[in-house]
Amino acid sequence: MQALLKTLEEIGFETVKELDVSTLKALPEVRQMCEVNTCGVYNTRWSCPPGCGSIEECDKIMHQYTHGILVQTIGDIEDTLDWEGIMEVKEVHDKRFLQGTERIKEHLDEVLPLGDGACTRCQKCTYPDAPCRFPDLKSSSMEAFGLFVSDVCKKNGVGYNYGPGKMCYTGCYLFCI
Ligand code: SF4
Structure with missing residues (x-):
């Protein structure tokens, strides 16, 4: 675990914290928010519903893993209308997140990466x-x-809203050690 935490810190995430997998629960109401398709990628990728499996299957998959790490990228934006700034933080997070998956795979055979948005590989x-x-x-x-x-x-024990002028993207990696 220490080696994995260090690896993710080296990538540059502002938050890297061990996750208690017993706090993970797949909620049908969150899945219903996906179905509204405000992001426009519902039913377009294997990573997204319905391609990623039913809510029951997702819950079962997550609970196959015994350990996890939460990661966040926190960046500066001018205000909530600063779309360019928001997208810059997102781009940094997505790059870090892809890199994190590959770096964890150097240590472990299997990892389940759950990021912020659809798969962009x-x-x-x-x-x-x-x-x-x-x-x-x-x-x-x-x-x-x-x-x-x-x-x-x-x-x-991790923040989520870091206040005006800050944008935060969150992801986690689940694995067995
Ligand atoms: S890895 Fe490629 S093919 Fe697989 S879900 Fe991601 S984008 Fe789609």
């Missing part, structure tokens, strides 16, 4: 015509797995 996802190109590396969002992210943060 391929420019164009193979969904639904062909199997996922990287089933071991693809990442769903925490929300796609039914997690109420602010609640998971709270239960693990």
